[in-house]
Amino acid sequence: MQTPVSMVMGIVFAPLGLVLVFTAAITPQWREGQVQVHVGAAGIGALGGGLGAGRAGIAGEGLLLLRSDGLWESCLQVALSEVKQCWPVSGAYERDRRVRAAQGLVLASLFLCGAGIVLASVGVRCWTDLPLRGIAAAAGGLLVALAGLLSLAALGLYTHNLPALGNEEPAVSGGVASSSVQRASSAQQLPRLWLRPAGSLYFGWVGGWVQVLGGAALMLSFKRPHCPSCPKQRPPVDNTETYEVAC
Known part of the structure; x- marks a missing residue:
């Protein structure tokens, strides 16, 4: 079987891009940030979902917290330790x-992408003379x-x-309610958490472009591949013999 190079490139790049985008989708590192806090466990709970009330004394000494968010999961971890908690995304996010x-x-x-790989495999693989x-x-x-374009x-x-x-x-409607909320927020105000792009985004960007390249390579292979093992139709043989008669 003689498969065009564009088909080989496409059928390799397409699953690779699918794996990269899937990895980016399920990991909670689309954005991340860190913040130094000097509050009790209640403040840590307000920041990222809580790490347990039993760590109030440790938190009072100051902790470096690492926060990360994904599409379906968020995580909070204490730096340089194994203390980590993840939860499904919730709230305003x-x-x-x-x-x-x-x-x-x-x-x-x-x-x-999955449907495209299945469909392309029918065309790339020379099973029968389709x-x-x-x-x-x-x-x-x-x-x-x-x-790939949707991923990008x-x-x-x-x-x-x-x-x-x-x-x-x-x-918040009402002056009294607004002032009470402002007092409560100022009493439990947390340090500013600066967020930046994380590793899952880079996996997604690479996967999206790999999908685009793989799809473009498959589209360039519109010409039917040559398959020597497939049966070929032969023109009918004319058994009529022709003789040259000299007069």
């Missing part, structure tokens, strides 16, 4: 429309390239709005 949009785009990307084998490979490449769109949306995701505070 979970309700943020941009986070929900990124989740939907990534899920659609994974589904399209007349539309090249079309199947090109259609699979189109789905893989579209999946989700990553671009998340990266562009990274510091502001989940930071919208609900409006």
